[in-house]
Amino acid sequence: MASVKKNYVVETIRKSQMIELLNKGDRLDGRALDELRPLTIQTGFIQKANGSAMVSLGNTQVLAGVKVATGTPFSDTPDKGLLVVNAEVLPLSSAYAEAGPPSEDAIELARVVDRGVRESEMVDLSSLCIIEGKSVYTVFVDVNIMNVDGNLFDATSYAVVSALRTSKMPKYVVVDEKVKAAEEIIPLPAKRTPVSVTMARIGDTLLVDPTSEEEAAMDARITLTTDDDGNLCAAQKGEANTFSPAKVLEAADTSIRIGKQVRNAIWQAAK
């Protein structure tokens, strides 16, 4: 990630140290290879948002907020609500982050998280149509990256999913051919719980939930998202290196297994 400064000398030394440890199945912070850092999810953090979640994954911290309004649908989906995920790596999140338009990394981050939410059909977009072709609910999920310590993909995904699960919005009704917010407050129709699991490949080893330090030494990265039934619904390989086909399938199995644990944690925290 651009928000992590690449220092060739230190990385090369750290990397050989890490590989030595990994050969014994150990990580620098003592975790198992498939172990997540402590995950905490606090929903309802922002009262003015329709839904929100502050998520900590180890020292990585992100805040997602949902804002619901109405707008016109896309012409190719006139009967579906709009859902947009956007992420910003704030300048306060690390010594290496800079203010400015979203970086390539931030765009990829938002699009990969968006893909998991969209493809799992987490939010029933068909029920967010008010007048076909004219007016639909628009759901904007904006994510502020507060502190960077690796694996922004999963922290962002868990925050977005938790915020959407706990979002409430006014029911919009049509009065005299005009769309108006009614008194009634309804839950956002979030039915599924997609869970992304990101792994770094360092040498021959896959590490779940990499820290910044591990990311600086990684060869390549892979994110796989699963749905409630253990089906795979989104994936993204990252970094300028490769995976063998066997490693991809190993990563898929790990994502299905770890995804189940995390899904339970999200259900507990974001009811």
Place this chain on the structure above:
Amino acid sequence: MEPRRKLMDENGVRLDGRKWDELRPIKMQVGTLKNADGSAYIEFGKNKIMAAVYGPKEVHPKHEVLPDRALVRARYHMAPFSVDERKNPAPSRREIEISKVIREALEPALVVEEYPRTAIEVFVEVLQSDGGSRVAGITAASLALADAGINMRDLVVGVSSGIIDGQVVLDLDDAEDKEGTGDMPVAQMPTLNQVTLLQVDGIYTRENFQKAFELALEGGKKVYQMQRAALNERFFASGQAEAPADVEPAGGEAGGES
């Protein structure tokens, strides 16, 4: 919205007449632009894509220079007239993401440590889009890199697979991409058997995931043979020289250490 139409008939034939494991018609040509250091043009179904490579060249701005290797840049761009509704020519978020994954798909094949303090720039211009343009673009860009004479560990070739009407199929066209329920672009270095790009959209059981992934890898190996033929055509045409027999890939770990 009208009900979804069937994309495959009861005999397993797709809308354009292909079977589940068939590729669209493919044409490739290497050395198509005069100014570029390397270039290639590909037609992949209705996709028409031009790829060009400039470099190794000086790095601008200078602070981006890498002391031990070449800086690789890639730009994937769709022409405004390449799709049904005019596309705004400014780079979209989609194009920015695709540019990134294309760069990361090609770079593992380049021996970047042989060109320190330089930039290698790859341009993929989609003139007409028909589903699978990122993988067709990677296939063409890899030919352009070879045409530019940049030292490579392997070619990179991409093909997508996906799911239509509940069936895993190879190489989605535009209609299948939009109306199907899954899309999985995969790029690989076929000789080294390494995956350099993987993206997944849609819902896959574990079984279908593996089936689609392996189908895309297999399909890519077929396209790789066409890439080789296109390079032979460019460099060993009309019996002036013999094309080399299968060459063992260069040693060393893919992507290098850094």
